[in-house]
Amino acid sequence: PIRRSEIIMGYLIGYGGFAIIQTVLTVVFTITVFKIHLVGSIWLAFLTNLLLALVALTLGIFISTFANSEFQMIQFIPLIVVPQIFFAGLVPVDGMASWLQAIAHIMPLYYGANALTAVVTKGAGLGDIGVNLLILVGFMVVLTMLNIVGMKRYRKV
Template sequence: MTRLSAIIVKIIRELLRDIRTLVLMMLAPLVVITLMYFIFDVNNEADIRLGVPDTIDQTFVEGLPDDVEVVPYELAPTMSTLLDNDQLDAFVNITDEKIDVTYKNEDPSKTGAVKQVIRAGLEEMKDEQLKGILGALPEEAELPVMSMEETYLYGSEDSTFFDKMFPILIGFFVFFFVFLISGIALLRERTMGTMERMLATSVRRSEIIIGYLSGFGIFAMLQTIIIVLYSIYLLDMNIAGNIGWVLAINILLALSALAIGMFISTFANTEFQMMQFIPLIIVPQIFFSGIIPLDNIADWISVIGYAFPLRYAGDALTEVMIKGNGFMYIWEDLLALAVFIAVFVLLDILGLKKYRRV
């Protein structure tokens, strides 16, 4: 029992001396749980916006659930711009013989909820029509036959939620593996003494960082190209836009992950400590990348997402792969990723200063 007690005491003392490990162990789960609480607690109901002409049968509008926002329009709008610009989930037009519905379908899971509320409005309208017919012509009551035409701005009727997740998942895996591999690789350079010997020479810190960034960057870009091409051509995933922009976005994301991984590695002394940063650096990016809808959460929580590069990459990849848009729609996201790279490269250079002995 004495030897067992000695081992326990030894472990406790080592952990107490390693304050960084203790803080990460206690703090990281609290941060993740808090984010999950705020995100999932307010995301229970879909926030649905429907566009309709101002001449539409008001019975249809009255039959919609109370939480559905209806936006009337005087003139016939252009669907390709209206649904995006006005943040509509669908536009419904009802005439005497036809029902035209155009779904945005950016999020296929939400499209299912939109179909349900439209169905509820149509049922209410049909019930009102039936009452009028029965009151006027009780012996010849018959509802008029109306055809329904459904179109989709993005994707098709067969689109699934995975189609929305897929562009973001590509970016996530690119970021995660590049971050982890680059951080651990640079950490090994330090622990093996390679970095210290290099810093003892006349080589500039900026040259070291740019050199490492370029060297690792070549393999990061190769990994990115393989992941993107494999997903598109072998898994047969659809891409509405130009594949060149998909590669450009992921390469910028990989370089930002590389720069961030190198920076975080300066705070770790072991590979285990490097792994401990995953809940703080990687997990929050999943929440804010676009995989989880953030329409209903508080603004102050949503703003946190702009501190993570995967938020910008997710938006850009969605614009290209799902909406088929080009540079004019993603240049701000590309600029943000470039800023991430520049800032963390500068921080990497400054971070090496404490390891230079001469």
């Protein structure tokens, strides 16, 4: 017998390895090919990107728990992923309506983008972005717990 939590952890470990590889490739490619100048630490940029990748992974697993097919999974993208893009700094959050600013604060990409922007452009240290990183870890833990509960309720294992 295998527990549902072990299935979720297996997914996270398996796909988490790919997330680490993808994060390393993305950061190295950005710095070497695009010649992006980092004011801050490359390790903090890597850590922030890694946390974003792991939050995206747990969010993807959570969404897939409720999807019955690949087509249904694709239908969730405009509802979940696209709104986050607007709260990542592409459009200044400060200029949005107050209700949109409140929504921005419940999106993980908002915190990741703030931390990454602070490291890359302002040279922020771990103390400066620590709250944002802890919030990302919190998203990851909460989504992992929701994955386990969702699998118990919506999937027969």
